[in-house]
Amino acid sequence: MAQIARRSPAPAKASRFDGEFDIVVVGGGGAGLASALFSRWEGNEVVLLEKAPQLGGTTIKAAFWYWVPNNQAMRALGIRDEKADCIRYMARLSRPEVYDAKHPRYGMSEWEYEHCEAIYDHASTATELLAEKGALEYRHCEAVPDYWAELPEDKAPMGRVLLPKDARESMSDGGEVAIRTMSGAAKKAGVDIRVNHRVQRVIVNDKNEVVGVEADTDRGKTVRLKARKAVIFASGGFTHDVAMRKNFLSAPVFGGCAAMTNEGDFVNIGSAVGAALRNMNYAWMCPIVLEKALKKDPDLIGTFSPSGDSMIYVDKNGRRVTNEKLAYNESAQAFFTWDPARAEYPNLVLAAIWDQRSQTHSASDEYGRFIVPEGKDDAHVIKGKTLEDLARSIRERFAKYTDAVAGMQISDDFVGNLKATISRFNDFARKGKDLDFRRGERQVELLFNGPAAENPAGPNPTMYPISDSGPYYAALLTGGNLDTKGGPMTNRSGQVLDQMGQPIPGLYGVGNCVASVSARAYWAGGATLGPFLAYAYLAAKSAHRQPAKS
């Protein structure tokens, strides 16, 4: 949790300031740094305030793929990515319940359509400018597919994903690279960067225009900073505010891998000056290791890559309930199944189970894998010489967390069912066809299959028969957030809108702290950061044009 306590978000008045800038940026992750850079490059005096002791936010933990429709590299390769096609793909996934291919906005509201347009129109421009200026150079991930590449609506299923140029071969350190290059560029450009500053509220003038912020520092000081033109919030979602998770998200989530400082500050600060909230029910989701979430482990990474071909997820009865290799946002949904006849979430915790083959060949400490190499943090790994032995250990582990998971425990017939489940899975593995959940049939599943042994059992590399002798391994998983998607509603210039749809003068928002048009969807890897760069660009452009306020 943040070291500087939350105080009232009610807006303040101020006659004296401790510093004056054109633009105040709140938040030092990817969205905040980009906003600061674009603002500064327009010639503005810019300060960036970060709540944590260091820059990076959630971004520094990410691979920093960024999804940029119709990007320059695609164009250079002659890959066509028409605007209408791209927006149709976004609509199909974001609002599946009202998607209509023949509707002029594909069933979306005007607000939703405009935001999809903004992403398509500006993500590439923003990307190129960051690259030109040396703040964020990229390499093109030609072979990375969208997460729904098989849908007929996806006319450009590969080519939209970029990565920081100097990221390692496995791509997992993209966030570190990006934060290093972007913060370096920000310092070089003269952005005033201040860490350990928690913005508590905005300062308004007599016309109710936003003219600055009040921040508390780690030393207990309150600092008032004037923003002549605008305040741009880029302070992250509400993953680590328990009350907000419970009262807004559509799913019972125990935590997630957003920066621990993502406590929904801007939901409260924005609401306090009349911002309308949108998409508060949605999140970027991912299975996570239950115990890391319960311990509030700041190093928690979502299990993007459910590696292991001889690995399955089973429920408390020892039965498979889902395709383990689905892309993470969709995989997470399995945990939230509601049983209306029993009034319970039967899958709230599932056990991943694997054998020595997967342990030997699929262990890695990248991409949040739960199969980790020896010597790495493996406190979450449950071991057993036999399946009976493993089940006993799983039972003990559940008992340890009984108060956190509503008394969930494996059933008495767990081992018997597990053996039948393994037998059925092994048969699927040998034939290469999962008749229950169609594991391994989609491109994205191969993408995230992770390292594996070289001798597949059949035509489907995501499945291999689980050994009939131990040792066996298990990990308890639940559905979690990368971060949340809800917050104040903005227009396509990033201006925060009030309940009547009017911009609140001087107030902007970018990134997970404001509402994401993606709603239900995770279009592709980088569907977070690519759009954020577009919005950072648009917000900075618009903020730059604001008249100075008194």
Added chain:
Amino acid sequence: MAQIARRSPAPAKASRFDGEFDIVVVGGGGAGLASALFSRWEGNEVVLLEKAPQLGGTTIKAAFWYWVPNNQAMRALGIRDEKADCIRYMARLSRPEVYDAKHPRYGMSEWEYEHCEAIYDHASTATELLAEKGALEYRHCEAVPDYWAELPEDKAPMGRVLLPKDARESMSDGGEVAIRTMSGAAKKAGVDIRVNHRVQRVIVNDKNEVVGVEADTDRGKTVRLKARKAVIFASGGFTHDVAMRKNFLSAPVFGGCAAMTNEGDFVNIGSAVGAALRNMNYAWMCPIVLEKALKKDPDLIGTFSPSGDSMIYVDKNGRRVTNEKLAYNESAQAFFTWDPARAEYPNLVLAAIWDQRSQTHSASDEYGRFIVPEGKDDAHVIKGKTLEDLARSIRERFAKYTDAVAGMQISDDFVGNLKATISRFNDFARKGKDLDFRRGERQVELLFNGPAAENPAGPNPTMYPISDSGPYYAALLTGGNLDTKGGPMTNRSGQVLDQMGQPIPGLYGVGNCVASVSARAYWAGGATLGPFLAYAYLAAKSAHRQPAKS
């Protein structure tokens, strides 16, 4: 929709008022009338403002069962309903993901626990006072079970439900009776009742205390009314605000049977003065007839009673996917199943299908039944002489609404699957045992089974074989709201709380316009109105004690 347009909810200042009262109540449904009565009986000058041209709100459409734990009638009969047991039952269902029988608050937060306590401690007191004063006399529904009567946590599974005394034998007109007696009592007691007044915002003084409201009338006039002590909002949920439904609810809902004036006004008005929002993701849910929801039929009633023993629900492939007789809040969940591998809601619309037997014996125009008598509004009923014929008609009906339901249509193998489904169901019906969904095994399912023929097929009166000859009937159903559960957070005195948990001086909320502690749960019939009476009582008591403000 409301005839008087929504305007900005930003709080106003005022130096002159068009009228002065001790307490201003906003909303003329059950919660508002009760708040006005309790306030007036304390000797306050009270005005009640209603947006619609008439009183009644959602309440007038309801049966007005009211769930009153440990009520006087139970006590008279010697039915024990201990506080700890009752709160444990509430916790088990409201927060199933963290329920812990051994935790001092059963896994709930302090706020949640206190609200459960408030309901237990005060619903009976409020009920008795209303009865004594002749505003709402009741009769005891001894035989009506809680909706989860079989749970071990339910130690008083019958006896908590009351009904307005003069409601008809079938109980369906309880809301009309209650609104008649309560509004009669309010007039008699001297409450100033004004319809066609839409409250747009509160008026605050220089100390940011709430001291009144601004309302627009149907004649285009803006009226400023002073509230010396308090404003009590009881203005309903946000069922009929499309944007709020989409952006807050955890399920894709097309509408519901709340009063058409329930547009979430207090979410916006309360937020604008700093109220914290809670349980925005939850709603009181019920299957509804799709076409009535799409037409925004103000007479829409939830299908509380899925009558018909020879009746099943099938999906677009002609297959059963749920127990049709589950209590409505749970039955609605079946429609929201998400298929993460296909990115769709496969059950968003289900077809209820029945034969002549159910049409003859189970038709009724009460409790929102979709099997209605001849001569009643049956525009939603699809007919066919054979199953093939019926399927053709269902296909045509879906085609009519394709733009509203994301192109949903029955599959090519619908009829074949439907025949197999009917054959399997008929077998279950003859044996009295539904091996797929356990239809008819719970008390509440019998309660809502509705009228039926007298010759059951077997020991289970909820199932009878569907005839192998036509005519056949169908209706398209979806999951809907009765009303929503989210809104400003209140304390147990009904005071609206800000983001720091402090009461906003002068501002109270009661009913569906504020956050309901019930969250995921529908404890029993009347779990809406029973608690509302407790809160109306508590809010009025607290408001009465407020010092007059200038």
